[in-house]
Amino acid sequence: MSGVDDxxxxxxxxxxxxxDAAAAGDIRRHVNEGxxxxxxxxxxxxxxxxxxxxxPEIHGGLGLGRAAAAVLYEEMGRVTAPLPVxxxxxxxxxxxxxxxxxxxSEWLPRLAAGESATFAADAEDADLIDGDQAxxxxxxxxxxxxxxxxxxxxxxxxxxDRTRSLARARLDSAxxxxxxxxxxxxxxxxxxxxxxxxxxxxxxxxxxxxETIQYLKTREQFGKPVGSFQALKHRCAEHKVAxxxxxxxxxxxxxxxxxxxxxxxxxAMLVKALACDMYAAVAxxxxxxxGGIGFTWEHDCHLYLKRAKxxxxxxxxxxxxxxxxARLMVSA
Amino acid sequence: MGRRRAIxxxxxxxxxxxxxxxxxxxxxxxDLEKFRAEVRAWLEAVVPEGWFARSAGASDADYLAxxxxxxxxxxxxxxxxxxxxxxxxGEELSLRHQVIVxxxxxxxxxxxxxxxxxxxxxxxxxxxxxxxxxxxxxxLKGVTERGEIWCQGFSEPNAGSDLASLRTRxxxxxxxxVVNGQKVWSSFAANASYCLLLARTDPNTPKKQAGIxxxxxxxxxxxxxxxxxxQMTGQSEFCExxxxxxxVPAENLIGAENAGWMIAQSTLxxxxxxxxxxxxxxxxxxxEREIAAARVAKPRWWSDDALRRTxxxxxxxxxxxxxxxxxxxxxxxxxxxxxxxxxxxxIKIKWSELLRRHTEFWLAATGLETQKYAPPLTGGGHVxxxxxxxxxxxxxxxxxxxxxxIIKTLIAERVLGLPR
Numbered sequence: 195m196s197g198v199d200d201x202x203x204x205x206x207x208x209x210x211x212x213x214d215a216a217a218a219g220d221i222r223r224h225v226n227e228g229x230x231x232x233x234x235x236x237x238x239x240x241x242x243x244x245x246x247x248x249x250p251e252i253h254g255g256l257g258l259g260r261a262a263a264a265v266l267y268e269e270m271g272r273v274t275a276p277l278p279v280x281x282x283x284x285x286x287x288x289x290x291x292x293x294x295x296x297x298x299s300e301w302l303p304r305l306a307a308g309e310s311a312t313f314a315a316d317a318e319d320a321d322l323i324d325g326d327q328a329x330x331x332x333x334x335x336x337x338x339x340x341x342x343x344x345x346x347x348x349x350x351x352x353x354x355d356r357t358r359s360l361a362r363a364r365l366d367s368a369x370x371x372x373x374x375x376x377x378x379x380x381x382x383x384x385x386x387x388x389x390x391x392x393x394x395x396x397x398x399x400x401x402x403x404x405e406t407i408q409y410l411k412t413r414e415q416f417g418k419p420v421g422s423f424q425a426l427k428h429r430c431a432e433h434k435v436a437x438x439x440x441x442x443x444x445x446x447x448x449x450x451x452x453x454x455x456x457x458x459x460x461x462a463m464l465v466k467a468l469a470c471d472m473y474a475a476v477a478x479x480x481x482x483x484x485g486g487i488g489f490t491w492e493h494d495c496h497l498y499l500k501r502a503k504x505x506x507x508x509x510x511x512x513x514x515x516x517x518x519x520a521r522l523m524v525s526a
Numbered sequence: 527m528g529r530r531r532a533i534x535x536x537x538x539x540x541x542x543x544x545x546x547x548x549x550x551x552x553x554x555x556x557d558l559e560k561f562r563a564e565v566r567a568w569l570e571a572v573v574p575e576g577w578f579a580r581s582a583g584a585s586d587a588d589y590l591a592x593x594x595x596x597x598x599x600x601x602x603x604x605x606x607x608x609x610x611x612x613x614x615x616g617e618e619l620s621l622r623h624q625v626i627v628x629x630x631x632x633x634x635x636x637x638x639x640x641x642x643x644x645x646x647x648x649x650x651x652x653x654x655x656x657x658x659x660x661x662x663x664x665x666l667k668g669v670t671e672r673g674e675i676w677c678q679g680f681s682e683p684n685a686g687s688d689l690a691s692l693r694t695r696x697x698x699x700x701x702x703x704v705v706n707g708q709k710v711w712s713s714f715a716a717n718a719s720y721c722l723l724l725a726r727t728d729p730n731t732p733k734k735q736a737g738i739x740x741x742x743x744x745x746x747x748x749x750x751x752x753x754x755x756x757q758m759t760g761q762s763e764f765c766e767x768x769x770x771x772x773x774v775p776a777e778n779l780i781g782a783e784n785a786g787w788m789i790a791q792s793t794l795x796x797x798x799x800x801x802x803x804x805x806x807x808x809x810x811x812x813x814e815r816e817i818a819a820a821r822v823a824k825p826r827w828w829s830d831d832a833l834r835r836t837x838x839x840x841x842x843x844x845x846x847x848x849x850x851x852x853x854x855x856x857x858x859x860x861x862x863x864x865x866x867x868x869x870x871x872x873i874k875i876k877w878s879e880l881l882r883r884h885t886e887f888w889l890a891a892t893g894l895e896t897q898k899y900a901p902p903l904t905g906g907g908h909v910x911x912x913x914x915x916x917x918x919x920x921x922x923x924x925x926x927x928x929x930x931x932i933i934k935t936l937i938a939e940r941v942l943g944l945p946r
Contacts, residue, residue, distance in 0.1 A: 407942050407943070407944065410944060411943070411944060411945060418945070419944075419945045421938075421944040421945055422944065422945040422946060424935060426944075427934065427935055427938035427939070427944050428931070428934045428935070428938065430938050430942055430944065431875070431933075431934035431935070431937035431938045431941075431942070432875075432934065434872065434937055434941060434942060435872050435875045435876050435937070438850060438869075438872050438876075439843065439846035439847065439850060439872075439876050440846060442846045442847075442849035442850045442853060443842065443845055443846035443849060445849060446845065446849050461845075464838070464841070464842035464845065465842070467839070467842065468839070468842045468843065468846065512835075512839070513831070513835055516834070516835040516838040516839055517831075517834075517835065519838050519841075519842075520828075520834050520835075520837075520838050523817050523820075523838070523841075524817065524820045524821045524824070525821075
């Protein structure tokens, strides 16, 4: 299943559940309490099989393509969902593609059921996404093979963005080696991470821009809606152009990711940089366009702003991505 | 001189074509792969080697001759008016086929028939929807059979972004309208036989859009004076048109009197689509050439982090634009009347702003070398390699077709629904 209609249905089902969670105050409560996981939303997601999207059917999963994961990431971005999906789906993809029989049967059903996972993109990467509750850690010794096992000495790192968290951890001594080219595993993880954040950024930017435009239509000053002032209109139009452009590039990058195209890595880098910078610009201006209300804890603007600024720097800033893309462009 | 050598080259090439074999890409329209292959073979035979470099500094006469020659070559294979209905000498070629032709033109770095843009796009878009049978018979055949050049008389010195406030007056006296006024920014008006003219027939309507009519103007009529405007590039593509008691026969009114504003929307909608597709594809081809060259030997600017990153970022932005354009073409293909699409204004902003920044990038990357004067190149899109000229020409996209500031207001109000 990766037909357009099927993906549209999938999108609608993700959106319904996430909108309900937002409307019920789950996300807001999670942010206010600073908990490590949004339990109600996590249980619902696990029940609905969101963590099993990429898991092969023989291991109890849905066996969908990466395009389905892209839709989930984008929809989560719309509501700044505090769900540890990224680490789990990336680990699922790696174990399913590179794990041996024992590794697959040990880990895939657990991940599909909603247990968290994380990965260290390289030996120096000490800040692990979704790491604080992870059962599984993928890590690589410098120049060596990739290992997988339970994380130990886990230390949670709280972020300004309370919809995500990082952790420090190391592998326990019982970790097992992953067969397969370490470079290919690194590439697969890099593409997954870049695509997840690009999707999240497009979803978040669309939502925060829509919200901002609604606000500008209703907020009145000088006897008229502030959205009638040209200085504000032009900024909104510019954001709309940037969002549409990033969304279009994302569609082409997702198509490449979905079929494991030779250019999937290049396009993931390009869209990661483009979409995350775009999201940061839109979310930054959204606060300004809201005025004082946008600066309050009560308003959602800061959730988007903090997630956007985190997305921008997580897994490598735009400069890092442009440099990586430049190397790929001239290496072929 | 440069252009004349180009034309000499063309003569040789044309003979070569006739001698080898006749090309008929349209005979393969049912098989897209064969169709593409035949288009490619035709272009390889017909596009003169090195025409582009030789066009630097061409005289107006050489440019005209070159454009006429290219139109005639396009006509031989049915590619001058592929988008027109069969009844009017067209091929009713699907958008999918036209995209293939455009892609192959870009691949071959073939010339664009710039001189005939109004003749091939704006005139038919206007006449098919609103022209009388007699007007279509006379003027569409004028393009297909005699290669008549058309220009557009919309803007005025005091009616630019606020086009509806135009003041050129057309007063009906007997069987004719007497026209007085002034038009400006008319591309190639000095070479045109006819003009698509907007003029005010009723100065007393409460809404200024309601008093405008749409005419066919014979540029040779007494009282028409054309004066080329020298542009910042040194070229004179734009002209002023002065209209002094010009008699326009009543049969040259297009559609109903005072319906001109609505008809003008058909004319303007002809601009988007394949023209911008072609330009974005040409920019992409230029990127590909730079990347291929960098694989062999890195240019000096490649080691400058800021410049290299800007280059890659603009490459990413161009890919986003190409996707947006393809999406718009798909919308057009599934619904030719897609007036509801929000994509054309977004694409206009994205393309024009990227073009400005990309041409600026090349000035930064090439430094003093590209400040040294080099004669302009014409007819090769917007990334010709004459960096300063390319930069200056980028204004044509941020100002023409609705200044970007007007388009942004339009996006805010019509796409985002912000209040007026």
